[in-house]
Amino acid sequence: xxxxxxxxxxxxxxxxxxxxxxxxxxxxxxxxxxxxxxxxxxxxxxxxxxxxxxxxxxxxxxxxxxxxxxxxxxxxxxxxxxxxxxxxxxxxxxxxxxxxxxxxxxxxxxxxxxxxxxxxxxxxxxxxxxxxxxxxxxxxxxxxxxxxxxxxxxxxxxxxxxxxxxxxxxxxxxxxxxxxxxxxxxxxxxxxxxxxxxxxxxxxxxxxxxxxxxxxxxxxxxxxxxxxxxxxxxxxxxxxxxxxxxxxxxxxxxxxxxxxxxxxxxxxxxxxxxxxxxxxxxxxxxxxxxxxxxxxxxxxxxxxxxxxxxxxxxxxxxxxxxxxxxxxxxxxxxxxxxxxxxxxxxxxxxxxxxxxxxxxxxxxxxxxxxxxxxxxxxxxxxxxxxxxxxxxxxxxxxxxxxxxxxxxxxxxxxxxxxxxxxxxxxxxxxxxxxxxxxxxxxxxxxxxxxxxxxxxxxxxxxxxxxxxxxxxxxxxxxxxxxxxxxxxxxxxxxxxxxxxxxxxxxxxxxxxxxxxxxxxxxxxxxxxxxxxxxx
Amino acid sequence: xxxxxxxxxxxxxxxxxxxxxxxxxxxxxxxxxxxxxxxxxxxxxxxxxxxxxxxxxxxxxxxxxxxxxxxxxxxxxxxxxxxxxxxxxxxxxxxxxxxxxxxxxxxxxxxxxxxxxxxxxxxxxxxxxxxxxxxxxxxxxxxxxxxxxxxxxxxxxxxxxxxxxxxxxxxxxxxxxxxxxxxxxxxxxxxxxxxxxxxxxxxxxxxxxxxxxxxxxxxxxxxxxxxxxxxxxxxxxxxxxx
Numbered sequence: 001x002x003x004x005x006x007x008x009x010x011x012x013x014x015x016x017x018x019x020x021x022x023x024x025x026x027x028x029x030x031x032x033x034x035x036x037x038x039x040x041x042x043x044x045x046x047x048x049x050x051x052x053x054x055x056x057x058x059x060x061x062x063x064x065x066x067x068x069x070x071x072x073x074x075x076x077x078x079x080x081x082x083x084x085x086x087x088x089x090x091x092x093x094x095x096x097x098x099x100x101x102x103x104x105x106x107x108x109x110x111x112x113x114x115x116x117x118x119x120x121x122x123x124x125x126x127x128x129x130x131x132x133x134x135x136x137x138x139x140x141x142x143x144x145x146x147x148x149x150x151x152x153x154x155x156x157x158x159x160x161x162x163x164x165x166x167x168x169x170x171x172x173x174x175x176x177x178x179x180x181x182x183x184x185x186x187x188x189x190x191x192x193x194x195x196x197x198x199x200x201x202x203x204x205x206x207x208x209x210x211x212x213x214x215x216x217x218x219x220x221x222x223x224x225x226x227x228x229x230x231x232x233x234x235x236x237x238x239x240x241x242x243x244x245x246x247x248x249x250x251x252x253x254x255x256x257x258x259x260x261x262x263x264x265x266x267x268x269x270x271x272x273x274x275x276x277x278x279x280x281x282x283x284x285x286x287x288x289x290x291x292x293x294x295x296x297x298x299x300x301x302x303x304x305x306x307x308x309x310x311x312x313x314x315x316x317x318x319x320x321x322x323x324x325x326x327x328x329x330x331x332x333x334x335x336x337x338x339x340x341x342x343x344x345x346x347x348x349x350x351x352x353x354x355x356x357x358x359x360x361x362x363x364x365x366x367x368x369x370x371x372x373x374x375x376x377x378x379x380x381x382x383x384x385x386x387x388x389x390x391x392x393x394x395x396x397x398x399x400x401x402x403x404x405x406x407x408x409x410x411x412x413x414x415x416x417x418x419x420x421x422x423x424x425x426x427x428x429x430x431x432x433x434x435x436x437x438x439x440x441x442x443x444x445x446x447x448x449x450x451x452x453x454x455x456x457x458x459x460x461x462x463x464x465x466x467x468x469x470x471x472x473x474x475x476x477x478x479x480x481x482x483x484x485x486x487x488x489x490x491x492x493x494x495x496x497x498x499x500x501x502x503x504x505x506x507x508x509x510x511x512x513x514x515x516x517x518x519x520x521x522x523x524x525x526x527x528x529x530x531x532x533x534x535x
Numbered sequence: 536x537x538x539x540x541x542x543x544x545x546x547x548x549x550x551x552x553x554x555x556x557x558x559x560x561x562x563x564x565x566x567x568x569x570x571x572x573x574x575x576x577x578x579x580x581x582x583x584x585x586x587x588x589x590x591x592x593x594x595x596x597x598x599x600x601x602x603x604x605x606x607x608x609x610x611x612x613x614x615x616x617x618x619x620x621x622x623x624x625x626x627x628x629x630x631x632x633x634x635x636x637x638x639x640x641x642x643x644x645x646x647x648x649x650x651x652x653x654x655x656x657x658x659x660x661x662x663x664x665x666x667x668x669x670x671x672x673x674x675x676x677x678x679x680x681x682x683x684x685x686x687x688x689x690x691x692x693x694x695x696x697x698x699x700x701x702x703x704x705x706x707x708x709x710x711x712x713x714x715x716x717x718x719x720x721x722x723x724x725x726x727x728x729x730x731x732x733x734x735x736x737x738x739x740x741x742x743x744x745x746x747x748x749x750x751x752x753x754x755x756x757x758x759x760x761x762x763x764x765x766x767x768x769x770x771x772x773x774x775x776x777x
Contacts, residue, residue, distance in 0.1 A: 369619060370620075373645075377665070377666075380662055383650070383654060384648060387648075390646045391644070392631035392634075392646070403632045406646050435754070436636055436756075439605055439629065440628050440629060485725060486729055507729060512717070515601050515719075515735070516719060517717065518733070534720075534733070535603060
């Protein structure tokens with residue numbers, strides 16, 4: 001474990017030196033406030049009596065000239081990156097816990113450099129590269145080598161205080177001996193233990209880690225459940241959660257600088273295309289997919305446009321170019337355009353994930369037909385417009401016109417998968433028609449007329465009684481005889497608001513030269529409409 | 536030895552032949568499934584496993600008559616279930632619920648707006664490139680010049696898609712013509728009941744060979760095709776006079 005006790009202060013000093021923030025002197029008393037409490041302080045402040053956890057008034061009472069450094073996790077992370085990289089030159093697999101603290105598996109590297117002590121010295125030297133005297137603000141790095149996460153972080157803290165590496169010999173008994181004298185309260189900052197649990201342990205008389213380790217695991221399990229077992233493991237040095245070592249994120253930033261400032265959008269987009277292609281090829285070669293990218297452009301006069309773009313499905317070259325175009329178009333042709341041409345363009349992928357989206361599957365996954373169809377759909381969308389290609393999405397309901405809604409593919413995407421959950425056994429909709437459903441559905445009402453034997457329009461009374469049996473079906477002055485009919489099935493929908501609608505539905509079969517033809521009709525407000533046709 | 540070589544599976548033989556004869560496709564690769572209810576009409580056996588193969592890729596199929604839409608949906612359903620995509624072009628009134636009941640998988644079905652004017656041919660060609668079943672109303676074909684219709688048809692052939700024309704039109708010569716005629720609607724009385732199923736007669740006319748004719752329930756009680764079993768078999772091949 002490599003640990004820096006007050007990394008935010010070093011970060012602040014470094015940032016101040018590079019001119020991107022207020023300047024701080026490492027030797028003066030400094031402290032960082034977070035959530036109304038002192039979160040860390042410099043050794044100078046410590047000597048004056050400032051302690052983490054104090055309120056601002058207490059801290060200022062102890063040291064009136066203490067300087068408050070703003071709390072900024074981003075800055076801390078940014079400044080820690082060079083340290084991670086420097087250590088990464090010796091140990092490729094690192095687990096960065098938080099800015100200022102990183103964990104690594106020592107077995108391989110210490111064999112390589114010749115022992116744990118030698119490794120710790122090398123790590124100290126690497127960590128201090130480039131930030132030598134700025135580390136005065138935070139008390140320097142401490143390197144601790146021990147079995148387990150808890151012992152290593154305690155060793156690193158001891159090392160930071162002592163100013164030299166602390167190496168705990170391997171083996172659970174040695175680790176337990178090292179841990180035993182520590183108070184139980186160290187579990188809060190190191191492994192994120194619940195403070196209430198620590199309080200309870202103290203009140204039970206278990207002041208030190210050794211006291212907890214002396215109890216049997218069974219008793220702790222009885223009293224605290226799974227937490228108790230984990231606690232026992234931690235305190236007796238048998239915690240074996242090794243650091244999950246992952247390679248540090250590589251820097252994929254691509255940048256293009258123009259010797260002659262470029263004022264036109266087209267040329268910028270062209271440049272962006274080559275950058276995006278390059279980036280995409282690099283990411284694809286490593287099997288990565290970028291989901292978040294920072295696009296930055298700078299004009300000759302120093303104005304910048306910086307925006308973060310996110311796309312859950314991943315940003316391929318074309319998608320990146322689109323985003324660059326949108327951003328620059330908005331900037332150059334917007335209300336606050338840059339006063340000069342653009343001199344540099346920079347793309348930084350910030351979120352990467354393994355690219356697994358385009359594999360062809362065996363069963364139930366994306367098939368080649370789906371890919372081909374997606375291409376064809378994209379092409380047709382380009383020809384006809386985004387609203388022109390639609391896919392049916394299940395809504396439910398009793399009206400055959402509304403059971404499925406057609407939604408543009410450009411909004412939901414077409415990948416052969418279900419867009420809205422259609423239940424396998426649809427819930428019963430009182431008043432819905434049983435299968436078969438009409439094959440032709442008229443969303444715009446088509447007027448028709450149904451007459452009885454005496455040539456009068458058939459009506460339905462408010463209580464759902466038919467005035468006379470239908471005999472004649474008239475549609476655009478074409479008359480046909482009603483052979484069979486059923487209804488009325490009253491529909492009263494949304495009576496609670498102004499969309500309320502009362503209608504009665506009928507199914508009729510009429511005579512047709514090529515055989516009987518069936519219709520679904522609706523009478524609403526005394527007028528007949530064709531809702532559906534069974535063709 | 537010689538017999539052993541003959542016993543090799545056909546695919547191995549094809550691999551040996553391929554360099555000399557270019558790409559080789561088997562008959563079953565050129566066929567798409569048909570609904571079991573329509574299989575006797577297409578003259579194919581209903582296999583115990585899987586849907587029978589009977590619809591030839593690259594064909595233009597015209598469905599006409601009173602049950603044209605149901606018929607087109609029934610033909611589209613089996614390939615759609617087997618993984619093909621379906622595009623319904625210029626017919627937004629087609630009921631998605633009826634299509635789902637017929638067996639069309641709506642997750643693989645797109646509804647394309649009517650591409651008015653001369654765009655129709657390019658839209659159809661673009662769709663044919665990636666989608667296997669294209670369903671178009673006859674009005675859309677009628678509105679196209681004959682030369683474009685022929686170009687679309689050639690494209691359908693070369694890409695192995697199926698163009699389903701709903702309705703009758705003289706501006707296209709289909710490879711397969713299905714003429715439907717409704718016999719009866721079951722389930723509806725005079726003031727009671729509801730529509731249950733319809734018995735239709737289908738006449739299937741290939742360009743060559745004699746037409747076949749058969750009765751099916753379309754839509755059946757669940758909305759799909761059900762074979763109709765009158766006494767004495769369902770399919771009677773027509774004989775040409777003389």
